[in-house]
Amino acid sequence: MGRHLDRAKAYVGRDVSGLLEGGRYSLVHTRSLEFDDLRPYVPGDDVRDIDWKATARSGNVLIKRFVSEKHxxxxxxxxxxxxxxxxxxxxxxxxxxxxxxxxxxxxxxxxxxxxxxxxxxxxxxxxxxxxxxxxxxxxxxxxxxxxxxxxxxxxxxxxxxxxxxxxxxxxxxxxxxxxxxxxxxxxxxxxxxxxxxxxxxxxxxxxxxxxxxxxxxxxxxxxxxxxxxxxxxxxxxxxxxxxxxxxxxxxxxxxxxxxxxxxxxxxxxxxxxxxxxxxxxxxxxxxxxxxxxx
Missing domain, CATH: 3.40.50.410 (von Willebrand factor, type A domain)
Structure with a gap:
């Protein structure tokens, strides 16, 4: 990693994975229905995307993630x-x-x-x-x-x-x-x-x-x-x-x-x-x- 990114990393921390998550935060509003994977629920997510079966098995609230939400x-x-x-x-x-x-x-x-x-x-x-x-x-x-x-x-x-x-x-x-x-x-x-x-x-x-x-x-x-x-x-x-x-x-x-x-x-x-x-x-x-x- 370059020196400028190294400097920024000291202030944003290691765990940045959740900062752009959330149903509304997907910039593609006409979301593809192609299922990709599951991720933990983040406040602001659409409750309609909760996978209730996977949530019951894991004990944690899990959200279905679709391809268009990911990028x-x-x-x-x-x-x-x-x-x-x-x-x-x-x-x-x-x-x-x-x-x-x-x-x-x-x-x-x-x-x-x-x-x-x-x-x-x-x-x-x-x-x-x-x-x-x-x-x-x-x-x-x-x-x-x-x-x-x-x-x-x-x-x-x-x-x-x-x-x-x-x-x-x-x-x-x-x-x-x-x-x-x-x-x-x-x-x-x-x-x-x-x-x-x-x-x-x-x-x-x-x-x-x-x-x-x-x-x-x-x-x-x-x-x-x-x-x-x-x-x-x-x-x-x-x-x-x-x-x-x-x-x-x-x-x-x-x-x-x-x-x-x-x-x-x-x-x-x-x-x-x-x-x-x-x-x-x-x-x-x-x-x-x-x-x-x-």
């Missing part, structure tokens, strides 16, 4: 622009957290022989890596993503990547967006409406370190920082004063509330990932929401 088509849509150079609350660079999220998704596909591809880039355009299987393909995807994010990336604008997917991916996929928390505007609303009508969409949001350190934050409150998007100076808590800080915190609260309402309105499960150690919990939360949605 998914997963498309990662990732921001690789300047915003990925920022810090996450864990202290990691956000592109490293994002790469570990993408690697974790890839690791989930391996035992299932799912196909996975990726569209990434910045405001200037997109790189489209077509769906394939296997460790070599996953390692290639991760290396291409990190090369782009590290080598003079352009302005972040994940809407550019979402628009590419809306215009070029006609067949149903599981679309997993990996970016920071997007700005809610008419462009995003229009694209989420289009994408959610055709695909199953989830959003893994890599969280920014707060622009203003909290009073209990170990970072020095007097430190002057900068915005990775445009290089603008970000003053410390002491320089800004109480009124400015209160206004900032209120604006942040309103921004996040609007974002969460938008995701809920479009039925897009999302997770806030503040660092690599939260990846497995975030993926389980998102897949659980999507499974229950059916």
């Amino acid at each position: 998914h088509k997963i498309l990662v849509v990732a921001d690789a622009g300047r915003n990925t150079a920022g810090l996450s609350p864990s202290g990691e660079v956000k592109r490293e957290v994002a790469a570990n999220v993408i690697g974790a998704l890839g690791l989930i596909t391996l035992p299932r022989s799912d196909e996975i591809g990726m569209v990434f880039g910045d405001g200037r355009g997109c790189v489209d890596i077509r769906l394939r299987r296997g460790e070599t393909h996953l390692e290639y995807m991760l290396q291409r993503y990190l090369d782009h994010a590290c080598d003079h990336p352009g302005r972040s604008d994940v809407v550019t990547q979402l628009r590419w997917v809306a215009e070029h991916y006609r067949h149903r996929h599981l679309v997993v967006v990996v970016s920071d928390e997007p700005e809610v505007d008419d462009r995003l609303d229009e694209l989420l409406t289009r994408l959610a009508a055709r695909h199953d969409v989830m959003w893994a949001m890599t969280v920014d370190h707060p622009a203003i350190a909290g009073p209990d934050d170990p970072m020095d409150a007097d430190v002057v920082g900068y915005d990775v998007a445009d290089g603008a100076t970000v003053l410390g808590r002491t320089d800004l004063g109480r009124d400015v800080i209160a206004a900032y915190e209120e604006a942040e609260r309103a921004r996040r509330e609007a974002l969460y309402e938008s995701m809920t309105a479009h039925a897009v499960p999302y997770a806030l990932i503040a660092g690599s150690r939260g990846i497995r919990r975030g993926l389980i939360g998102m897949t659980g929401v999507l499974a229950r949605a059916g």
Whole structure:
């Protein structure tokens, strides 16, 4: 296994087999009736698929698995622009957290022989890596993503990547967006409406370190920082004063509330990932929401 996948494996764990299971989670809604094998029941499965005879013999609830349920088509849509150079609350660079999220998704596909591809880039355009299987393909995807994010990336604008997917991916996929928390505007609303009508969409949001350190934050409150998007100076808590800080915190609260309402309105499960150690919990939360949605 390559070094990028090895790094992601430390955060997603060894047992990833159940993270894409579940009747609703099958991306092929007109399921083939060709029986393949049995597997343990997972919350969210259709109870009509329980094999009662096998369940009685084994003492565990078992589900019939069909060929079309077994293989998914997963498309990662990732921001690789300047915003990925920022810090996450864990202290990691956000592109490293994002790469570990993408690697974790890839690791989930391996035992299932799912196909996975990726569209990434910045405001200037997109790189489209077509769906394939296997460790070599996953390692290639991760290396291409990190090369782009590290080598003079352009302005972040994940809407550019979402628009590419809306215009070029006609067949149903599981679309997993990996970016920071997007700005809610008419462009995003229009694209989420289009994408959610055709695909199953989830959003893994890599969280920014707060622009203003909290009073209990170990970072020095007097430190002057900068915005990775445009290089603008970000003053410390002491320089800004109480009124400015209160206004900032209120604006942040309103921004996040609007974002969460938008995701809920479009039925897009999302997770806030503040660092690599939260990846497995975030993926389980998102897949659980999507499974229950059916």
